[in-house]
Amino acid sequence: MKILVTAKRVPDPEQKVKVQGDAIDLSGMNFVVNPFDEYAVEAALRLKESSGAVDEIVVLTIGSKDVTQQLRSCLAMGADRGILVEGDDDSLDSEQTARIIKAVYERESPDLLLMGKQAVDGDNNQVAQLVAGKLDLPQACFAGQLELEGDASAITVGREIDGGMEFKKVPLPSVVTVDLRIVMPTAVKTAGSKDNQEYAEGPRYASLKGIMQAKKKKIDEISVGDLGVELEQWVKTTSVETPPSRSAGIKVESVDELVDKLQNEAKVL
Amino acid sequence: MSMYGEYDFLMIESLLGDEERMVRDSVRTFVRDRVMPIIQKHYRAGTFPTELIPEIAGLGLLGPTIQGYGGAGVSHLAYGLIMQELERGDSGVRSFASVQSGLVIHPIHTFGSDAQKERWLPGLISGELIGCFGLTEPDFGSNPSGMRTTARKDGDGYVLNGTKRWITNGNLSHLAVVFAKVEGEGTPEKPHIGAFVVERGTDGFSTLEIEGKLSLRASVTSELHFEDCRIPADNRLPEARGLKAALSCLNNARFGIAFGALGAAKACFFEALEYAKERVQFDRPIAGYQLVQRKLVNMYSDIVQGELLAFRMAELKANGQLNPAAISLGKRNNVKVALECARTARDILGANGVVDDYCPMRHMNNLESVYTYEGTHDIHTLIIGQRLTGLAAFSG
Numbered sequence: 001m002k003i004l005v006t007a008k009r010v011p012d013p014e015q016k017v018k019v020q021g022d023a024i025d026l027s028g029m030n031f032v033v034n035p036f037d038e039y040a041v042e043a044a045l046r047l048k049e050s051s052g053a054v055d056e057i058v059v060l061t062i063g064s065k066d067v068t069q070q071l072r073s074c075l076a077m078g079a080d081r082g083i084l085v086e087g088d089d090d091s092l093d094s095e096q097t098a099r100i101i102k103a104v105y106e107r108e109s110p111d112l113l114l115m116g117k118q119a120v121d122g123d124n125n126q127v128a129q130l131v132a133g134k135l136d137l138p139q140a141c142f143a144g145q146l147e148l149e150g151d152a153s154a155i156t157v158g159r160e161i162d163g164g165m166e167f168k169k170v171p172l173p174s175v176v177t178v179d180l181r182i183v184m185p186t187a188v189k190t191a192g193s194k195d196n197q198e199y200a201e202g203p204r205y206a207s208l209k210g211i212m213q214a215k216k217k218k219i220d221e222i223s224v225g226d227l228g229v230e231l232e233q234w235v236k237t238t239s240v241e242t243p244p245s246r247s248a249g250i251k252v253e254s255v256d257e258l259v260d261k262l263q264n265e266a267k268v269l
Numbered sequence: 270m271s272m273y274g275e276y277d278f279l280m281i282e283s284l285l286g287d288e289e290r291m292v293r294d295s296v297r298t299f300v301r302d303r304v305m306p307i308i309q310k311h312y313r314a315g316t317f318p319t320e321l322i323p324e325i326a327g328l329g330l331l332g333p334t335i336q337g338y339g340g341a342g343v344s345h346l347a348y349g350l351i352m353q354e355l356e357r358g359d360s361g362v363r364s365f366a367s368v369q370s371g372l373v374i375h376p377i378h379t380f381g382s383d384a385q386k387e388r389w390l391p392g393l394i395s396g397e398l399i400g401c402f403g404l405t406e407p408d409f410g411s412n413p414s415g416m417r418t419t420a421r422k423d424g425d426g427y428v429l430n431g432t433k434r435w436i437t438n439g440n441l442s443h444l445a446v447v448f449a450k451v452e453g454e455g456t457p458e459k460p461h462i463g464a465f466v467v468e469r470g471t472d473g474f475s476t477l478e479i480e481g482k483l484s485l486r487a488s489v490t491s492e493l494h495f496e497d498c499r500i501p502a503d504n505r506l507p508e509a510r511g512l513k514a515a516l517s518c519l520n521n522a523r524f525g526i527a528f529g530a531l532g533a534a535k536a537c538f539f540e541a542l543e544y545a546k547e548r549v550q551f552d553r554p555i556a557g558y559q560l561v562q563r564k565l566v567n568m569y570s571d572i573v574q575g576e577l578l579a580f581r582m583a584e585l586k587a588n589g590q591l592n593p594a595a596i597s598l599g600k601r602n603n604v605k606v607a608l609e610c611a612r613t614a615r616d617i618l619g620a621n622g623v624v625d626d627y628c629p630m631r632h633m634n635n636l637e638s639v640y641t642y643e644g645t646h647d648i649h650t651l652i653i654g655q656r657l658t659g660l661a662a663f664s665g
């Protein structure tokens with residue numbers, strides 16, 4: 001079984017965002033792998049380690065040569081091979097990204113396309129759904145739990161919903177996106193998992209050995225042209241604004257006044 | 270927060286290779302997620318966070334430059350960055366790793382026989398064995414050549430007698446690398462100094478933890494006692510001849526400290542910077558006052574210079590050109606820089622600076638030990654002074 005994981009590079013969410021004119025100023029920014037994509041890599045590694053059914057984990061990223069750095073860090077975590085589609089990742093919209101992923105999917109024919117539920121830069125949460133639609137594949141988004149069938153014919157996806165969990169069993173191949181909870185200690189199970197198997201919470205740290213090995217792992221570089229993908233811009237950015245700063249709160253004298261304001265001013269009651 | 274991105278005026282980040290960057294980022298995340306949440310508790314309790322050992326070893330941070338025996342074989346620069354990130358967390362955690370890598374794994378790897386390497390290195394690198402390094406004695410600190418601990422050849426073994434004091438990891442350790450004067454070797458006035466591996470459980474070997482440290486509280490410091498302690502002749506490191514061997518270990522560890530101390534300095538600097546931007550007095554953030562800006566700029570400027578010094582040391586070390594005076598320069602300068610940054614950050618934080626919810630005072634206290642161990646600040650002054658003047662000023 002082969003798992004294709006997508007990984008986007010995003011500005012380190014711990015930094016302050018600077019807006020310059022009508023765009024976000026990316027100069028001098030530190031970049032990291034989109035956290036949800038890192039969780040997807042972690043989930044793929046757990047599937048591989050416990051099932052014995054996964055032969056290869058391939059990580060796909062789209063971007064300039066610089067993005068190799070983030071791709072290598074996924075390989076250092078333990079993924080087997082990388083694919084870099086050269087393009088300008090900042091200017092791609094969801095539709096264009098989905099087209100590229102579809103084309104790579106068709107070249108690689110993986111059994112599972114595992115993605116982060118969204119990238120924390122644009123927070124669009126669209127690409128996986130678009131890819132599944134284009135490929136006419138089953139999709140299960142926001143996985144908080146995964147359980148792979150023994151024969152790798154299907155995967156059960158646990159999704160957090162209001163008041164509980166919902167479980168969907170999807171046949172493979174399919175498209176699955178992961179949510180934060182997928183990196184909890186017992187979130188990923190396979191037929192080979194031991195009863196008491198627990199992972200440390202969170203995506204694993206790349207070990208020094210993993211980092212040294214990653215230098216020798218293969219990264220295939222493909223151009224958008226090679227993939228035969230047309231990339232006209234679908235989404236146009238018309239302006240970028242910082243959110244208005246919050247005005248100071250007020251103090252109410254009594255519960256009655258509070259209820260009155262909630263009813264008549266805020267209109268939430 | 271880091272010295273790169275918007276604060277990296279000199280683009281020091283570009284001096285790193287991909288490997289080094291990944292190593293640094295991995296250790297940084299580990300320290301953020303695993304060390305920071307528990308360090309205050311351990312510092313207060315005066316305990317070393319032993320629960321971190323499996324993960325520290327799993328990441329490959331013990332003996333990281335060693336090729337083989339389970340080591341990852343990373344560059345010296347990567348080693349320095351590991352020390353820096355660990356010490357950004359706490360000097361005690363960095364000390365643990367420094368001792369294990371620089372003072373235990375290194376001497377066994379450099380001065381041990383193949384059989385000794387096979388026997389101890391895999392366990393030390395995987396974290397199943399913890400080691401300590403016994404050079405200092407109650408009466409001999411800066412001047413270890415005066416040591417009183419002796420090793421007497423006796424049949425197919427050696428018998429050790431003496432006391433070592435201020436030994437990091439002592440009570441945690443499964444084995445100790447111990448330096449002793451070998452009776453009957455060299456001259457009676459100047460006997461040879463040899464290095465021996467003493468395993469826990471050996472009759473006549475005991476350890477006693479030193480209580481009441483106000484510095485490096487999240488690190489174990491002990492006294493080692495040897496009373497007619499008999500060890501097999503096989504436990505002597507054959508290639509360790511004289512104090513040179515001890516110095517080779519110290520040089521390794523001092524190199525790591527030149528990087529490590531800056532980790533503590535950066536932690537203090539960034540805490541002070543953030544604090545000064547937020548803290549309003551007399552109607553504006555204190556960062557807007559010239560006096561505070563000067564403090565911040567001095568810290569920043571010293572850290573960046575120290576960093577360039579450390580990077581140059583790594584370059585020289587990679588080329589096999591790192592000489593003792595250069596190491597002294599780095600240890601002396603960067604620990605002093607860190608100590609001053611910690612004090613200044615403590616000052617900028619006002620009263621908040623004296624509580625352990627903020628890092629500067631913990632780092633400040635820790636750095637007092639770092640200032641003293643691995644050659645005191647002044648001993649390094651004398652080493653550099655001797656190189657500059659050709660005159661040794663160590664003794665009468």
Ligand SMILES: Cc1cc2nc3c(=O)[nH]c(=O)nc-3n(C[C@H](O)[C@H](O)[C@H](O)COP(=O)(O)OP(=O)(O)OC[C@H]3O[C@@H](n4cnc5c(N)ncnc54)[C@H](O)[C@@H]3O)c2cc1C
Pocket residue numbers: 368402403404405407408409410411412434435436437438485490638641642643644645646647648651662663664
């Ligand atoms: C927390 C901690 C952990 C340690 N861990 C270890 C360890 O793992 N293994 C180990 O072997 N040791 C360890 N040490 C010991 C450390 O290396 C010694 O403390 C250090 O070498 C200084 O020795 P001393 O304390 O005896 O001070 P001294 O040598 O007595 O020095 C006292 C003062 O005199 C000054 N001085 C000494 N000689 C001269 C001179 N010729 N000219 C001018 N000034 C001089 C010094 O600079 C210092 O200011 C540790 C120490 C500490 C505090």
